[in-house]
Amino acid sequence: MSAQRTNGVIVAIDGPSGAGKSSITKLLAKRLGYLHIDTGAMFRAVALMAQRGGIACDDDARLTELCRGIDIEFEREGEAYRVLVNGGDVSREIRTEEVGLLTSCISARKPVRDALLQMQRKMGVKGGVILEGRDIGTVVFPDAEVKFFLTASAEERGRRRYLELVARGEKVTLEETIEKVVCRDRQDESREHAPLKRAEDAVPVDSTAMTIDEVLSFMEKTVKERVAA
Numbered sequence: 560m561s562a563q564r565t566n567g568v569i570v571a572i573d574g575p576s577g578a579g580k581s582s583i584t585k586l587l588a589k590r591l592g593y594l595h596i597d598t599g600a601m602f603r604a605v606a607l608m609a610q611r612g613g614i615a616c617d618d619d620a621r622l623t624e625l626c627r628g629i630d631i632e633f634e635r636e637g638e639a640y641r642v643l644v645n646g647g648d649v650s651r652e653i654r655t656e657e658v659g660l661l662t663s664c665i666s667a668r669k670p671v672r673d674a675l676l677q678m679q680r681k682m683g684v685k686g687g688v689i690l691e692g693r694d695i696g697t698v699v700f701p702d703a704e705v706k707f708f709l710t711a712s713a714e715e716r717g718r719r720r721y722l723e724l725v726a727r728g729e730k731v732t733l734e735e736t737i738e739k740v741v742c743r744d745r746q747d748e749s750r751e752h753a754p755l756k757r758a759e760d761a762v763p764v765d766s767t768a769m770t771i772d773e774v775l776s777f778m779e780k781t782v783k784e785r786v787a788a
């Protein structure tokens with residue numbers, strides 16, 4: 560472990576939409592006493608601010624300016640986990656399907672990736688963190704001590720997202736939800752900058768037929784074994 564890691568190791572959890580990254584990361588961070596960094600929420604926050612500012616998702620000049628002045632923070636109070644942008648709570652607004660779709664476009668822009676890369680590295684460099692996203696183990700922290708690539712079948716991820724949206728009162732069908740999951744996968748995997756892919760040294764975890772607890776126990780055991788080694 561490098562001398563910079565004064566707070567513990569860095570754990571990276573990458574994977575496609577609906578794989579369970581946020582759910583698992585939140586629980587694993589609690590068990591390990593680590594900080595949970597939801598990098599997807601950071602991209603969503605930029606997308607929301609671009610939407611509010613009338614900035615087109617391919618306007619790199621204005622996106623560069625937006626990212627230069629943006630302050631993204633995570634606030635934890637017990638079970639509550641808030642995302643703040645320039646001091647304002649945007650936890651709910653960043654989770655809409657509309658912002659999710661805009662985020663897939665925004666996150667493909669190099670100025671946005673470069674800006675958030677610096678922020679994410681600053682947040683995690685001392686260790687004692689679990690970062691979830693698409694490129695943590697490949698770009699943000701290629702030297703992370705523990706990397707997982709969490710996935711599940713598109714049908715299962717769509718089903719999970721469908722249940723989540725219906726529980727929130729959204730009128731969606733399972734078929735269209737699966738389609739949207741596959742569409743976001745394709746956008747994240749095919750983009751030029753920091754595409755979604757498994758790092759060669761990432762432990763693959765297919766949660767299609769696993770419960771959250773089974774995934775969590777496997778990951779906790781793996782991290783503890785790596786730290787003890």
Ligand SMILES: Nc1ncnc2c1ncn2[C@@H]1O[C@H](COP(=O)(O)OP(=O)(O)OP(=O)(O)O)[C@@H](O)[C@H]1O
Nearest residue numbers: 575576577578579580581582719723766769770771
């Ligand atoms: N192994 C699992 N079995 C059943 N349901 C699961 C499992 N893992 C996660 N879920 C459920 O699937 C839904 C999506 O999970 P989550 O939001 O953690 O995925 P994600 O990978 O962070 O997605 P995104 O990248 O789109 O934010 C949640 O309702 C969560 O409770």
Ligand SMILES: Nc1ccn([C@@H]2O[C@H](COP(=O)(O)O)[C@@H](O)[C@H]2O)c(=O)n1
Nearest residue numbers: 598599600602662663666692693694747
């Ligand atoms: N490290 C990351 C994390 C996310 N993205 C993009 O943001 C979108 C939303 O992420 P969620 O995890 O909140 O669903 C995602 O679809 C990616 O386009 C990214 O590029 N890099």
